[in-house]
Amino acid sequence: MSTSNNYTLEQNESYARIDWKSTELVQSNYEELELAIRFLFKKEYSNIILNMAQVQEFDGYGVSAIRKGTKICTNELGLFAVVTKNEDIQDRLDQAKIENLTLLNTVQEAIDAIHLNDLENDFEDGGEEDEEYGSEFTDTGEDY
Secondary structure, eight states, X not given: OEEOSSEEEEEOSSOEEEEEOSSEESTTTHHHHHHHHHHHHHTTOOEEEEEOTTOOEEOHHHHHHHHHHHHHHHHXXXXXXXXXXXXXXXXXXXHHTOTXXXXXXXXXXXXXXXXXXXXXXXXXXXXXXXXXXXXXXXXXXXXX
């Protein structure tokens, strides 16, 4: 587990979690979040949980960092899950209309969403194989 002044980082097999310790995610510190996301991406994490339980002040720079994290994870078929119960932050993120944003109330919900996303990706991968190899057994509806 690594630490900075504004966050702690927890990494496990299927996801990484950033616990943002500062009460602010704003212009003065958003770059730290971006660096943490890039660090995790280089370590091949496509599932990241950003726990913003402590955050009270949040601006457009914080929104931008979350948008980048969401895009990076989504491009790798992963999930960038933002955890906050703060309604002002939830509203701000809703208004930002970040494509594929996963916004949840608890870290456990985020973990569950990541596992579900992984299962869906595994299922979709398997579905493509069935289509490739199963075509000769396709039922045409004709009686023999």
